[in-house]
Amino acid sequence: MTAGQDSLHHSSALHADNAPSAGEVQAERRELRRRRRISLLLVVPLLAFIFFAFVAPIATMLYRSVYNPTVVELIPKTVEALSDWTTTELPDPEAFSAMAGELKQLATNRQAGVLAAAVNRAHPGASSLINSTARKMRNAQGEQLASGSVQLLRDADPRWGQPQIWHAIKTVGRAYTDTHYLTALDLDRSPQGEIHVRESARIYLQLYSKTLGIALAITVLCILLGYPLAYYLAHAPRRVAGMLMVLVLLPFWTSLLVRTTAWIALLQTNGVVNSVFQAVGLTSAPLEILYTRDATIISMTHILLPFMILPLYSVMRGIDPTYVRAALSLGSRPWSAFLRVFMPLTLPGLSAGSLLVFIISVGYYITPALVGGTDGQMISNIIAFHMQRSNNWGLAAALGTLLLVLILILYWIYDRLIGARNIKLG
Incomplete structure (x- = not known):
């Protein structure tokens, strides 16, 4: 055996001795599976929280925006009789007979008001029509309902002789419908x-545009106020920066309701702001600031300003100051070095703060409701109105879904223009 063959044989023997056995390989696999199970168990609470607090509510909102079973559950026979009716004339007597019988049953069960509220959203004035007719149908006999239902309903109220009310009943009688989305977009469907x-009640698109305008104004003001302050905090001595940071974080330690109420005291007719303006001679009469769009912008800028300062400050603290000094040493002027060297490096923090402020302000509810008045209302206030007062959950879900889609579109445009990967919170 030559020396080369002996060396090869020796290395092969060493490799065979160092190779793991089958038992060791299985033990390593079991250990790997155990670690994966532990990792999964650690993540399960977070996944459950995301599902129940985020995925499930959004899925429910999307479903409720197109699912409207109220009317079809109350008057199924009438909805079935109107399913094939598409003309501008009155429906067949079967629809009248079904409607009269089901109104009698609803009056007995005290559910006519639910039907009246649902139809009234599509045809204003239908609430009084259905409620009054249901009261009159309560004492109607079975023979009258079977043979003379057409005349019976028209005698109860002449409006049953108008095709518009029947088209409204057919429209709201669909279990799955796009009516809420058409209403949210100020659209309508003809018979x-x-x-x-x-042609009338075109309010929602204006609310969306006003909401975006208010959110954009708040974002710009937060940039104008937050960028210089974050720059000073990043370059100030540690003690001074710490004291100022406490003032920046102070709003987080105060209730949102307290902060909003404080702005009511500041901006009201005889409040602090008007008193100071009149004392220094800036105005001769009190300014009407409270319950306007300006009041919403001012108060929300104060509330959301920390969300702009903190990302900017954390990014500015990480910028090496030698970059600006190198630009100055090469002959650049201070403003040129700031605009061409320092500011581009702060864009990740600026984009993160802008995105945070804009998205939060679009969906804000409490502050516009308290200080905005009619002029300062945002789309979130209308969604809350339909959820709490008008009980039109389908329209509220459609408005919320469109708001979510709008935010996603804006985020996609932002990602295409700037890039979401450039966002940094620290």
Whole structure:
């Protein structure tokens, strides 16, 4: 055996001795599976929280925006009789008979008000029509309901002779419908199925545009106020920066309701702001600031300003000051070095703060409701109105879904123009 063959044989023997056995391989696999199970168990609470607090509510909102079973559950026979009716004339007597019988049953069960509220959203004035007719149908006999239901309903109220009320009942009688989305977009559908712009009550698109305008104004003001303060905090001595940071974080330690109420005291007609303006001679009469759009912008800028300062401060603290000094040593002027060297390095923090402030302000509810008045209301206040007062959950879900889609579109545009990967919170 040559020396080379002996060396090869020796290395092969050493490799065979160092190779793990089958038992060791299985033990390593079991240990790997055990670690994976432990990792999964640690993540399960977070996944459950995300599902119940985020995924499930959004899925429910999307479902409720197109699912509206109230009317079809109350008057199924009438909805069935109107399913094939598409003309501008009155429906068949079967629809009248079904409607009269089901109104009698609803009056007995005291559920006519639910039907009246549902139909009234599609046809204003239907609430009084259905409630009054249901009271009159309560004493109607079975023969009258079977043979003379057409005349019986028209005698109860002449409006049953108008096709518009029947088209409204057919529209709200669909279990799955896009009516809420059409309403949220200020659109309407004709009896022939054509979609057209609503001639009256065109309010929701204006609310969306006003909400975006208010959110954009708040974001710009937060940038103008937060950027210089974050720059000073990043370059100030440690003790001074710590004291100022306490003032920045102070709003987080105060209740949102208390902060909003304080702005009411500041901005009211005889409040602090007007008193100071009149004392220094800036105005001769009190300014009407409270319950306006300006009041919403001012108060929300104060509330959301820390969300702009903190990302900017954390990014500015990580910028090496030698970059600016190198630019100055190469002949650049201070403003040129700031704009061409320092500011581009702060864009990740600036984009993160802007995105935070904009998205939070779009969905804000409490502050506009308290200080905004009619002029300062945002789309979130209308969603809350339909959820709490009008009980039109389908329209509220459609408005919320469109708001979510709008935010996602804006985020996609932001990602295409700037890049979401450039966002940094620290």
